Amino acid sequence: MRGTTDEAWRVGLLFSRGGVTGLSDSEHFYGAALAIEEVNRRGGVLGRPIDVVAYDPASDPILYRDHAERLMTVDRVPVIFGCHTSVGRKAVLRTIERRNGVLWYPSMYEGFEYSPNVIYTGAIANQCAFPLIDFLFAEYGSRFALVGAEYIFPREMNRVLRDLIEARGGEVLDETYLPLASEDSQLKAVVSRITRLQPDVVICTLVGASGRRLYRMYDEAGIDRRRRPIASLTMAESEIREIGAERCAGHITSAAYFNSLELDANRRFVAAFEARFGPERIASMWSAASYAQVLLFAQALEVAGTLDAQRLVDAVLGTSIEAPEGTILIDADNNHAWLTPRIGRVGEGGRFDIVWEAPELVRPDPYLAVSAIEPQDRNEAVRVR
Template sequence: MAGQSRTSRSDNEPWRIGLLFSRSGIMELVETEHFRGSALAVEEINLAGGVLGRDIEPVCYDPATSPDLYRRFAERLIVEDGVSTIFGCCLSSERKAILPIVERRNALLWYPSLYEGFEYSPNVIYTGATPNQNSIQLAQYLFAHYGKSLYLVGSDYIYPRESNRVMREFVEREGGTIAAERYLPMEPGEEQLRRVVDDIRRTRPAAVFSTVVGRGSREFYRLFHAAGLDPATMPIASLTMAEGEIQAIGPELCVGHLTSAPYFSSLDTPASRRFVAAYRSRFGAGSAVTMYAEAAYFQIHLFARSLARAGSLDTQRLVDAALGLEIEAPQGAVMIDADNQHAWVRPRIGKATAEGEFAVVWEARQPIKPDPYLVNHAYDDAWTE
């Protein structure tokens, strides 16, 4: 088995891991936040003495948002660099690109991004939210406060199409309507975005559910504001728009728009305050602290706890050690579900403020069990107003 030689190291050799996040390309902003959260956690663990007296040593590559580069670097990490544990990917197209390599080589991917669900691999620990931990709550909030007519717009790849399928099924089941469903290239032109904004102005939905990602998402919010559309009566509701992109767009253009996520930097808890202070101390006082940084950060700490239990980078031993493991993350209690290797997280909905943060306008009473295949159709535990 490929993992055997990599786990038989001397007692003082560092634990080598791979970091595979894009720090260039269309997802540069968000994946740099993933990278920084990971780096901060590694530094904290090493300063505290490492794991079982050994430092964590990251091997880092920049795949530049290219699935081909993701495949090439994943293969290099495992075959040439002797790394069996990889932290990486944001887009589902990136995860799907390296998943066959990770499985074939019996490596382990820790995936920190929200995603569309409908996947399970014994070689992946999923620490981002699944649709029953963000989409369902967002739809119910929109129904309660804005109305039941949604306009769906997304980038043209796996995650938006699957997320919109889930949203459409839920909306129609609840007696709502879909005003339109539109898809844009990964790097849309201004005219393509403008046509969507014009169509929104014409159809007048109660809210816009956006899964547009990358640079195109930021231009979409700017054009929405320039068209005079008012988020107080018709917000853009997203699962991906975080503080970093709000900062890049201009907070004054985003006031009133919504995001559903387990973490916002405005959370006033000791763990969140410590994380925000540490992140800004390391990366600059003006750095935006986001769900992307937080998920990448806590999963490294969760890995370190699992590694201390397992005493080895062997994939199966690490997975076994992680199952059922609970830690106090900046977002609150997080646990890896023993049934499906996804994380229990606490859903929240935030409304963008003029300060570039999110005011939490709703949160679940407790963490929600991940249901990546949406087996539970009731979701009575997912929503209370």
């Protein structure tokens, strides 16, 4: 993907191809690569191609930090598309701000952050956790178990989830945190407690391989997924395929994108993704998010005409595109995206059946400054289709 002209717009890709989050990070990489290739085939931006410098941090926060520093100082790349986990984002944030670059962060995350040097396009709590809890209360019950990885995203998101559950009169029966690379014995202990406590829903904020192994053990334990599902904010189609669709039918994910969306932009994206990367790769929220970011970047770059951070960020704020998930709008006040929250239930073939969808774009509220923790009109909030 490296260009050959000094006139190219140079950007960095900083997504892991291996390690704990290698599967999801790789999908970010493929989505961004596809969009860059499409932009370049159309003649680039202002007649200049996008040139890529890519590094693989291998899911290691230290490598994220070091590669970000190298991109901005040695490679002189001021714009980086990158990071899947909040650990990775936090590792590069200081470099991005100190060097006055722009980080395009595509992953859903816990919120409670703002940087003038970051464009955040993933869902945050008021766009995914809030509708998920209302849906789960209406469909399954009020008794929950929370299991997450020991780092910032699960800790912060579960803090919000607990507040939402308790404000609705529900109960958190168990809250457990495991290492990012969990041992089988640790996961089996969690499944054993779930079997004993019998919560109505398990909310999983494990990531990567540990999350996939928990889903397999859940199936092996014979727990009825139709009555007692695992709910997630991150479990996407590619991971469902790797776990085995037959092991996952009935589980729930709250996200803005599912590849089963019946939208023209999504049909084009899925077809292009499969044509470029083959049937062994499957489009998901991760590839769709990074794909959309590149299109937003190209649109803003055409207006700004420069990779200067301030002018580029100014050009993207308040703008929108028609992405595979529908309209995405970048909020002018907080650099986060207005999105359409959705809830999907895994069907027998591994595709998500969309069982709830917000009637309109939801404004991002990263600090939960205006979002009410207390339940609103639940009949209006949860509309199962």
